[in-house]
Amino acid sequence: MEIIYEDDNIIVCHKPAGIATQSADLRSKDMVSLVKTHLVRQARKNKVRLTGEPYVGLIHRLDQPVEGILVMAKDKESAANLSKQVTDNKIEKYYYALVQGTPDETKDHISKKISEDGNIYIEDEIIKKTDGNAQIVTGINTDDLKTLGNPEDKKVSKLEYKLISSKNDTSLIEVHLITGRFHQIRATMSYLRCPIVGDTRYGAKEISDKEMLSDKAIALCSYKLTFKHPVTGKALTFKIDPSEPMFNGFKE
Secondary structure, three states: OOOEOOOOOOEEEEEEEOEEEOOOOOOEEEEHHHHHHHHHHHHHHOOOOOOHHHHHHHHOOOOOOOEEEEEOOOOHHHHHHHHHHHHHHOOOOEEEEEOOOOOOOHHHHHEEOOOOOOEEEEHHHHHEEEOOOEEOOOOOOOHOOOOOHHHOOOOEEEEEEEEEEEEEEEEEEEEEEOOOOOOOHHHHHHOOOOOOOOOOHHHOOOOOOHHHHOOOOEEEEEEEEEEEEEOOOOEEEEEOOOHHHHHHHHHE
């Protein structure tokens, strides 16, 4: 774990692929426990006496195999402010995804808009299935939907994506996540017939060169996060470069 930024109210971290954001298994390291350990050590270093476990407010999550930026709050008021920004879609999340092939632009969507700069906005319906995966279910009737999961759990998913480059049947795509549905990007890329490299759970092929992608990782990185500071209101933007070697030939 790398600390990108920290002040009295927030802490911004670079989560490595393979580490859970928060785990129910007390024996497993996760980002919340790692941040708490950091805060305890920081208090000891500064000779500050803690009366209990440090407060860490989890604002958003990244899937365990996904690398990227996480912001957490160090007090309840900041957590409430940032959580409201998430609810109001005020926190901007951008991802880099390496996918197999290129997106199938003939797929149906509730809404689709293509801008002059190449960004493609798509709006779909998504459901978390009984097998634990998510699936885009745009256009599927209720009876067929019942075979996948509870129709009442169907939600609207929105994102923008842009094809950056393609090489050797692999493409780099920038994704602007608008709604934060469960496995939304992974399910959407699978629906577009270009699953994320390494994401065998969603139909990707096995990686032949294991050194290009870390164990338990997929080629998806939350590389940019923009939000307003919960106390000062200042606009903050944080960026990282994907660390997986798989991205090296595609970086701009």
